[in-house]
Amino acid sequence: MPISSSCRGTTCRRAPLLLALPICLAMLASPGGLGAQALLVEDINTAGNAAAGWASFDDEVAVVGLLYFFSGDDGLTGLEPWVLHLDTGLVEQLADLFPGPTGSSPDQFVVIGSQVLFVANSPGAGRELWVTDGTPGGTLLVEDIAPGTASSIPSGLFPIGAGRAVLSANDGLLGAELWVTDGTAGGTTMVADINPGLPGSAPGQFAAAGGILFFRAGDSTAGTELWRWTVGGVSLVKDIEPGTGSGYPSGLYAVGANVVFSACTVASGCEPWASDGTGAGTVQLADIHPTEASYPAKFLWHPGLARLFFTADDGVHGLELWQRVGGVTSRVTDLAAGLDDGRPNGLAALGTKLVFTGDDGGFGTRLFTYDGATVVQIQNLSTAGTSSNPEHTLVWNSRVYYLENGSCWHTDGTAAGTLEWEASCVSGPAFAIGNGRLLYGKFDAGARELWSIDSADVEMPETDLATYSSSPAEFVWLGETVFFSADDAVSGRELWVSDGTPAGTESIDLNVGAAASSPSRFTQFEGEIWFNATTAATGSELWHSDGTAGGTELFELRPGSSGSAPSRLVVLGSSLFVVAYDDVLGEQLFRIADAGSPALMLDFANEQGLSPEQLIAAGNRLFFIGEAAATGRELFTIDEDDAAPTPIEIVPGAGDPTQLDELVAWNGAAYFMADDGATGRQVWRSDGVTVAQVSNLSGGYSPSELTAGPGGVYFVYDEPAFGAEVWKTDGVTTQRVTDIHPAGGDAYPSFLTSAGARLYFSAQDPTGGYELWSTDGSQVERVADLVPGLGSSGPTDLVAAGNRLVFVADDGVAGRELWITEGTTVQRLPEAWPGVAASRPQAVSVDPAATRIYFSAFGPTTWREPYRIDLRLFADGFESGNSAAWSSTAP
Numbered sequence: 001m002p003i004s005s006s007c008r009g010t011t012c013r014r015a016p017l018l019l020a021l022p023i024c025l026a027m028l029a030s031p032g033g034l035g036a037q038a039l040l041v042e043d044i045n046t047a048g049n050a051a052a053g054w055a056s057f058d059d060e061v062a063v064v065g066l067l068y069f070f071s072g073d074d075g076l077t078g079l080e081p082w083v084l085h086l087d088t089g090l091v092e093q094l095a096d097l098f099p100g101p102t103g104s105s106p107d108q109f110v111v112i113g114s115q116v117l118f119v120a121n122s123p124g125a126g127r128e129l130w131v132t133d134g135t136p137g138g139t140l141l142v143e144d145i146a147p148g149t150a151s152s153i154p155s156g157l158f159p160i161g162a163g164r165a166v167l168s169a170n171d172g173l174l175g176a177e178l179w180v181t182d183g184t185a186g187g188t189t190m191v192a193d194i195n196p197g198l199p200g201s202a203p204g205q206f207a208a209a210g211g212i213l214f215f216r217a218g219d220s221t222a223g224t225e226l227w228r229w230t231v232g233g234v235s236l237v238k239d240i241e242p243g244t245g246s247g248y249p250s251g252l253y254a255v256g257a258n259v260v261f262s263a264c265t266v267a268s269g270c271e272p273w274a275s276d277g278t279g280a281g282t283v284q285l286a287d288i289h290p291t292e293a294s295y296p297a298k299f300l301w302h303p304g305l306a307r308l309f310f311t312a313d314d315g316v317h318g319l320e321l322w323q324r325v326g327g328v329t330s331r332v333t334d335l336a337a338g339l340d341d342g343r344p345n346g347l348a349a350l351g352t353k354l355v356f357t358g359d360d361g362g363f364g365t366r367l368f369t370y371d372g373a374t375v376v377q378i379q380n381l382s383t384a385g386t387s388s389n390p391e392h393t394l395v396w397n398s399r400v401y402y403l404e405n406g407s408c409w410h411t412d413g414t415a416a417g418t419l420e421w422e423a424s425c426v427s428g429p430a431f432a433i434g435n436g437r438l439l440y441g442k443f444d445a446g447a448r449e450l451w452s453i454d455s456a457d458v459e460m461p462e463t464d465l466a467t468y469s470s471s472p473a474e475f476v477w478l479g480e481t482v483f484f485s486a487d488d489a490v491s492g493r494e495l496w497v498s499d500g501t502p503a504g505t506e507s508i509d510l511n512v513g514a515a516a517s518s519p520s521r522f523t524q525f526e527g528e529i530w531f532n533a534t535t536a537a538t539g540s541e542l543w544h545s546d547g548t549a550g551g552t553e554l555f556e557l558r559p560g561s562s563g564s565a566p567s568r569l570v571v572l573g574s575s576l577f578v579v580a581y582d583d584v585l586g587e588q589l590f591r592i593a594d595a596g597s598p599a600l601m602l603d604f605a606n607e608q609g610l611s612p613e614q615l616i617a618a619g620n621r622l623f624f625i626g627e628a629a630a631t632g633r634e635l636f637t638i639d640e641d642d643a644a645p646t647p648i649e650i651v652p653g654a655g656d657p658t659q660l661d662e663l664v665a666w667n668g669a670a671y672f673m674a675d676d677g678a679t680g681r682q683v684w685r686s687d688g689v690t691v692a693q694v695s696n697l698s699g700g701y702s703p704s705e706l707t708a709g710p711g712g713v714y715f716v717y718d719e720p721a722f723g724a725e726v727w728k729t730d731g732v733t734t735q736r737v738t739d740i741h742p743a744g745g746d747a748y749p750s751f752l753t754s755a756g757a758r759l760y761f762s763a764q765d766p767t768g769g770y771e772l773w774s775t776d777g778s779q780v781e782r783v784a785d786l787v788p789g790l791g792s793s794g795p796t797d798l799v800a801a802g803n804r805l806v807f808v809a810d811d812g813v814a815g816r817e818l819w820i821t822e823g824t825t826v827q828r829l830p831e832a833w834p835g836v837a838a839s840r841p842q843a844v845s846v847d848p849a850a851t852r853i854y855f856s857a858f859g860p861t862t863w864r865e866p867y868r869i870d871l872r873l874f875a876d877g878f879e880s881g882n883s884a885a886w887s888s889t890a891p
Helices: 023-027
Strands: 003-008 011-014 056-064 067-073 079-085 091-093 107-112 115-122 126-132 139-143 155-161 164-170 176-181 189-192 204-209 212-219 223-230 233-238 250-255 258-265 269-275 282-284 297-302 307-313 319-325 328-331 345-350 353-359 365-370 375-380 392-396 399-404 407-411 418-422 432-434 437-444 447-453 459-461 473-478 481-487 493-498 505-508 520-525 528-535 539-545 552-555 567-572 575-582 586-592 613-618 621-628 632-639 646-648 658-666 669-675 681-686 691-693 701-709 712-719 723-729 734-736 750-755 758-765 768-775 780-784 796-801 804-810 816-821 826-828 842-846 852-859 862-870
Touching: 056 107, 056 115, 056 432, 056 447, 067 107, 067 115, 079 115, 079 126, 107 155, 107 164, 115 155, 155 204, 155 212, 189 233, 204 250, 204 258, 212 250, 250 297, 258 297, 297 345, 345 392, 345 399, 353 399, 375 407, 392 432, 392 437, 418 447, 473 520, 473 528, 473 842, 473 852, 481 520, 520 567, 528 567, 567 613, 567 621, 575 613, 613 658, 613 669, 621 658, 632 658, 632 669, 658 701, 658 712, 669 701, 681 701, 701 723, 701 750, 701 758, 712 750, 723 758, 750 796, 750 804, 758 796, 758 804, 768 804, 796 842, 804 842
Parallel strands: 011 459
Antiparallel strands: 003 011, 056 067, 067 079, 079 091, 107 115, 115 126, 126 139, 155 164, 164 176, 176 189, 204 212, 212 223, 223 233, 250 258, 258 269, 269 282, 297 307, 307 319, 319 328, 345 353, 353 365, 365 375, 392 399, 399 407, 407 418, 432 437, 437 447, 447 459, 473 481, 481 493, 493 505, 520 528, 528 539, 539 552, 567 575, 575 586, 613 621, 621 632, 632 646, 658 669, 669 681, 681 691, 701 712, 712 723, 723 734, 750 758, 758 768, 768 780, 796 804, 804 816, 816 826, 842 852, 852 862
């Protein structure tokens, strides 16, 4: 990546990421695209934002070649998987697996071959195993091990070579057991059912040595003990605590063909053990604390000193450093005199020295070395009162690198060669080496970013998220004007309005000054946009705007600075329904007739905390989920004139159904999912007077993704004979619509979206990856195979545009871009960043007339800013890249 010529001491600033690429890239037409460029509405954030940057990082990272994988929160989507291209500096979100600010919380990044496995949450699959090749289209669910919305909670991912990894996972039937995966659904299988039935054997603490996979697992006969997996199968190594008692082996660490670990017995307590994979060769190494347990941990083999180091407590000297050499176990340190703990940590082998940190009992964290004979203190890393607990330790370039108490250090094992090279490090992500540099997290002018350092101690930023993005969100329309929220780095996130031109784009600063009002939940009502915003004077309150500063006013539901925290705005007829907080009755439903009339609270039986959720308008009624003492958590309804909501009980009395969610409207009725305790999770229907179960699903896994579409309501259901496919109900008949992946394979349909007379979704079949599919309720077809063969374009962000569908996909050529289809032909739309660089559209919104698209994207001279495309250019069908043949020109 090009570097700016401005350096201060040993710190060089990387040129702005997107500006570092040639501006002429913007003039290139995407292969297969429409030969035009999406129009920048306005570069809103030109000042940068020192208080922005990444909201957070997770510790877990992985490096494959020049790709650096990490879990990051950009402040909008929560923790999601990202990739940094170490050669170009491009930072790309691989997927928004859990749409919205919650995030999928990816972790356990493990490299298998050229891919990375990780675990993440998604609304349709729960917490499951995912894989990525470093592209959005190649970021896929490996297998929904616990089908439906249940979670298999994979844990302990451990690579075993040959492009495979083992893990613990719970399929919901056999409990947590040992699984193996190669990153594909077909290559993901249970190895053994060690403890039949629930809750399973809970395998973990994996280590590989001498051609054996060692791990801890439990069964009803031996308790939790040491097990092994070889070509001969899975077997118990030794019942360390005989009978049903447990030895609880932990901290398994490979040393040659053996593993060392901590294990517990009634006779000796928890002490150091070793195993060669046989019962006879599994022995206790020492009884360090003869009367209790020494709790050995942090095992490290030092090849230069040919000995094993670990920490333990002998009951006399506290927690200190120990070693085992030549069959003899001995204590190395007594850093804190007497019973106080020296807390050795950050053990690292460096040449013929052991480097470690510790606490001498009064002076904070100190750095020590040990050459096999003498312990030498070489540096004080932190002041008294702070713990000796380096968050990250890494050996690289003949140095040991530490993150301790917000400071980054490296040492060559001498006092003179120990340097604090950064005083503003952040705890995540973990240190990693990529492209000849060490990557780490840092606060730069108050912003959390990824940085790197080379062997000459020259630092430079790898990301600069804070500097350029206004991150526009929630585009909504009022006539020719679009409303959205954005952050210009001066006034915080505020209300913005635009006519599509830079001159016609302006902010309305509700919370005057640098603090943000964070407007959200934009809803059109009575010729205005109503929304929630926060100011110092009012707290979180309801506002409405006609698109001008003078026409933007407060509608206060709870006077004072506390605010009513309005949410879930839904229009029914000529009324606006809002969920907000009341001083006396807590969270309740309110009805608003117009801006000049007071809101009417619609409580149920004068009870506190109805807490309405998932409001939908169906026919002439509003439906929602609420909770009352007499009914439990049930379905409620109200029309425009009712003074109070009416419960529609699925389970009569104070009992309530479970898994009550996914309310959708179709044909004047409300459809939803619920489990009445007798038939499992099913599809239900209510017309506001009666309620009835309309599906009779059995033998499969929880239905999900309820979506209104042509001729009925669609959902995804996984049954053993056909796998996860699309189903449909019209309230009378419920049947499977698709068999995309025959013979019980899983198509894993997702992102179900209705447009015109078709339902669109992403799915996979045996011959292709995840691509766009559609159905009219009877016939099913793949709309396009954008990445032929087993590759995936990964369609997401599906949005109806009249009778057409707009979506985001990666064809493997132009990166992640906007596409449009009428159900037969697919065409890539003009790109915000033409060429090979992906503009990664998000927050895609189409106006009610289906003539314009607004979205958030990266451009050649901007980070994430608002862009637009005029769909009138394609009103008479898809045309070539010859702009002279287009139906219209962009205004």
